[in-house]
Amino acid sequence: MTTQINIRLNEHLLQEIDTVVHMLHVSRSEWLKMKLAEAVKQDILKYREALAMEYTMGHLSFNELQSAIGHDAEDVRLINEMTQKGKKEIDKLFGK
Amino acid sequence: MIFAIDTCALITLQYSGFLSTITATTDIVITKRIRSELEEIGTFSDNDAATSREILKMLHNITIIEVPNRPTGEEELIEVALQDKCDFIVSDDIRAMPKLKQTNTPTLFSTHLLYYMFREKMISKEAGLVALEKMRNNRSWKENLIYLTGIQLFR
Numbered sequence: 001m002t003t004q005i006n007i008r009l010n011e012h013l014l015q016e017i018d019t020v021v022h023m024l025h026v027s028r029s030e031w032l033k034m035k036l037a038e039a040v041k042q043d044i045l046k047y048r049e050a051l052a053m054e055y056t057m058g059h060l061s062f063n064e065l066q067s068a069i070g071h072d073a074e075d076v077r078l079i080n081e082m083t084q085k086g087k088k089e090i091d092k093l094f095g096k
Numbered sequence: 097m098i099f100a101i102d103t104c105a106l107i108t109l110q111y112s113g114f115l116s117t118i119t120a121t122t123d124i125v126i127t128k129r130i131r132s133e134l135e136e137i138g139t140f141s142d143n144d145a146a147t148s149r150e151i152l153k154m155l156h157n158i159t160i161i162e163v164p165n166r167p168t169g170e171e172e173l174i175e176v177a178l179q180d181k182c183d184f185i186v187s188d189d190i191r192a193m194p195k196l197k198q199t200n201t202p203t204l205f206s207t208h209l210l211y212y213m214f215r216e217k218m219i220s221k222e223a224g225l226v227a228l229e230k231m232r233n234n235r236s237w238k239e240n241l242i243y244l245t246g247i248q249l250f251r
Contacts, residue, residue, distance in 0.1 A: 049237055049244060056245050075190050075238055079205075082193070083245045086208040089184070093097065094215050 044068050052076045056083075097212075098123040100161075100173045100182035103133040103148075104189055105206040108239075110147045112227035114219065118209055119157035121218065125182055127163050127172035131155070170196060177201035184208075188242050206231065207246030214250065221250050 009017075021031045044051070048069050054060040055076060066073040101109070101124055109115040118124065131152075138148035163175035170192040173185050177199040185196055185203045196203045210227050213219045219227070225247065232243040 049240060052241050053244055056248065072238070076241060078190060078193065079238070079241050079245055082203065082205060083207070083242070083248065086202070086204040087211060087249050089202045089204065090208055090212050090215060093212075 048072070056080045097184070098125055098182045099184050099186050099204075099209065100125045100176045100201075101130075101186040101206075101209075102126075102169045102173055102189060102192075103130050103137070104239075105186045106130070106134070106151050107137075107144055107147050108188055108206045108231050108243075109209060110151050112206075112210060112231045114210065114213065114227055115151065116154060116157075117218065118213065119154050121216075122212075123159065124157070125159045125161050125176060127161055127169060127176060129166065129172045130169040131160060133169050168192070174199055188239055190238060205242050205246065207243060207249060210246070211249040224250050 017028060017031070021028050024031065051060065051065060051068050055062065055065040055073075056079075062073060062077060065076060069076070099118075099122060106115065106126070109118060134148040134152055138145050138152060161176050161179070161181050163172050163179065166172045166175060170187055170189060173182075173187070174195060176182050177185055182201060185199070185201050186206055186209060187193075187196060187203060188206050193203065207228060210219070210224045214221060214224045228243045228246045228250075231246075232240050
């Protein structure tokens with residue numbers, strides 16, 4: 001499924017994009033989709049620790065985390081659950 | 097309290113700078129397989145190798161438990177737990193968790209040992225946080241996540 005979005009670009013940037021797509025023999029739309037996808041992937045890799053931390057602090061839902069980092073979200077959830085469970089085990093030794 | 101610690105967690109705790117304190121003040125057990133893994137890692141020339149060699153020098157403070165041979169250190173720790181020779185298993189190996197959960201012995205991360213030391217008033221909160229940062233170095237992002245999440249233990 002795809003959704004159409006509208007963005008405004010300045011003239012100079014658009015000219016540069018058109019030069020590149022002309023050279024590569026691809027459509028402007030195809031090239032922009034590819035570049036956006038690349039940028040999103042790179043940012044997810046770059047910020048996945050931060051995304052995971054946002055989840056462990058309750059600022060991000062599991063579904064949001066999963067949509068960003070995929071199957072790795074399960075491991076993040078496991079690490080978070082084990083950290084909390086382990087803390088309780090240690091606290092028990094000290095009577096809370 | 098007796099902590100049975102796997103190879104990876106031992107190395108991480110040595111990175112934290114507190115393994116010698118832990119071994120001197122609490123009961124730490126490992127298995128022959130774990131000692132072999134440390135010896136094997138120690139033959140290389142990277143940071144983990146140097147750290148493994150440092151750990152091997154601390155073996156006088158670590159008990160090696162006799163268990164039936166298993167393919168991995170984690171599996172031998174399960175045997176230790178089944179023989180009731182430890183109160184906790186300590187491992188940072190996420191892939192090993194399903195197997196480790198087969199025992200009734202609670203499984204902890206290496207970060208929990210820092211928290212234990214903090215609760216025992218052996219280290220300050222600040223020292224714990226600095227140690228977590230040291231543990232975070234030279235690790236994969238998921239392992240790093242264990243140490244990042246560990247920050248919450250000190251909140």
